[in-house]
Amino acid sequence: MSWSRLRYLPGQIGLAMVVFAIWEGLVQAEVLSAHLYGYPSGIAAKVYGLLSTGELFRHAGVTAFAAILGFLLGSAIGSFAGLCLWLNETVARIVRPFIVAINGVPKIAFAPLIIVWFGIGIESKIAIAAALTFIVSLIATYNGTLETDRDLLRLMRSLGATRLQSWRKVVVPAALPWVLSTLRLNVGFALIGAVVGEYISSQEGLGYLVYYSGVLYDLNGVWAGILALMVVALLMDRGVTEIDRRLRW
Amino acid sequence: MVNKHYPLETRGLSVTFNAGGENEVVAFSDITFTLKADEILAIVGPSGCGKSTLFNVIAGLQPATVGEVFVNGTRVLDAKGQVGYMLQKDMLLPWRSVRENVGLGLEIKGVPKEERNAVADRLIAAYGLKGFENSKPGTLSGGMRQRVAFMRTLALDPDVILLDEPFSALDFQTRILLQGEVMDIIGKQRKSAILVTHDIGEAITMADRVMILSRRPGRVKQIVSIDLDRDERDPVKLRSNTRYQEYFQLLWSELDI
Incomplete structure (x- = not known):
C-alpha cells in the first residue's frame, strides 16, 4: 500500500470510531434496543469468541473459497464467451435476446434450481457465484468488443487480416479494460452468490452464520458475520487490483 | 490491351447511396483518372463532394456502385497490401x-x-x-x-500510398516537417501517392497534379499540373513564390466554395 493511501487511514479509522461510539452510546442510554440492533462492544466480544474457537475462520474460509472459485470460473468463461461472440455475428444475433432476458431476471431467482441440481454442499454455492459472474462478464465483455474502433478494424482488413487475426490482435486487447473493470463488479456478485446459496441451505459459511444468528435474534452475531464478509470482500478486491495491475496495457 | 499498367487507375467510379430508394444520394459519379509512377496526385473539393467516400473506394475499403479501381493492373479488392493508407487518425x-x-x-x-x-x-x-x-x-x-x-x-x-488529410490534426511546424519528409520518401523510394486534402496550400506544396472535384454529386472538374521543382517546394518559401500564388488563385476559384 502506498503512502498516499495510508495518509487517509487515521481519518478512516476515526470515522469508524465515531460511528461505533455513537452507536454504543445510544444503546447504553437505552435509546436503541441492544436486542434489536446489536452493539459494538457486544459485536467485539462475539468476534473475539468466534475467533478464539476458530469458527470465524472456518466460516469465512468456506465462503471465500466458494466465492473465489465461482468468481474465477464465471469470470473466465463469461469473458471468453463474450469475446468469442464477436467472431460470429449470426450466432451473436441469435443469442442476444436470450442473454438480455436472462440478464433482466434477478439471477438469484435461479438459486433454488442450482441447489436442486448441485446439492446442498459447497458445489451449489460455487455454481451460483459462477452463474452470476458468468452473465455479468459475458454481457460486459461482448459490449466491450462492439466498442472496437471501426477504423482500426478497417485498417486490419486493408492489411489483409482475417477475422480471427483482427480478433486476436485488436478486438481482444481492446476489450481487456472492459474485462478487467467487470472483475471488480464480479467480486460483489460472487459474494452475493455464495452467501445466498448459504442462506438457502448449508451447515457452514458466513451466509449460514448471518442467517442463523438472525433466526436466533443474535444481532451481534449477524454483525460479526457482516464484518467478516466485508473483510473477505476487501481482500478479494485487493486481489483484483493486483490482477488488473499486471494485465492492463 | 495495354501492356504498361499505371500504379493506380480508376474507371468510371460512381457511388450511390440507397440506390433506387427514396433517399437516393449520388456521392460522386464517373470519376476516371490515372496515377503515374513517382507522382503525387492531390484531390481537393468542396466539403460534401464525397472525398472521403472516394478515398475509401480507392483504398478498397468499400466497393463502388459502378466502375473499378486497378492497382498495377489488378482490381484493388484483390491487391491487399499493395496499397497503404494513412488517415488523420494515426490508429x-x-x-x-x-x-x-x-x-x-x-x-x-x-x-x-x-x-x-x-x-x-x-x-x-x-x-x-x-x-x-x-x-x-x-x-x-x-x-x-x-x-x-x-x-x-x-x-x-506498397507501390501506392493513399493519404487522407494525414497532417490536419498536427500543429503547423510538425505539419510542415512531415509534409517535407513524406514528399522526400515518396520521391526517393519511387512510390506514388494520392493525397486527399481540403488544404489548397498543402495540395500545391506536395502534389504534381491536383484534381478538383465539383460539388455533390462529385465529378472531376479539372486536373491542374503543378510545375514546381522539389527545391522550390519549401512550404515557407513557397508562400512568397508568385507561381504558388497563381496556383492558389486558380484552385480557389475553381473550388467554388
Missing part, C-alpha cells in the same frame, strides 16, 4: 510498442518475428525515432505518432 494500437506497431502488417502476412523487427528497427532509425522502439504510442507526441503510422504504411512496401 496506432496503444498496447503495442512502436516496433510492434510498425511491424503489424508484416505480422499479419506471417513474416517471422526477427525479420519484421529488423524491418521495423531499420525504418524507425531511418525516420528519426531511434530509441523509441519499445515506447508505447501513448508516450509520443502527435507528430511522432503520425510518423509511426507512416512507417507502418511503408513497412509493407
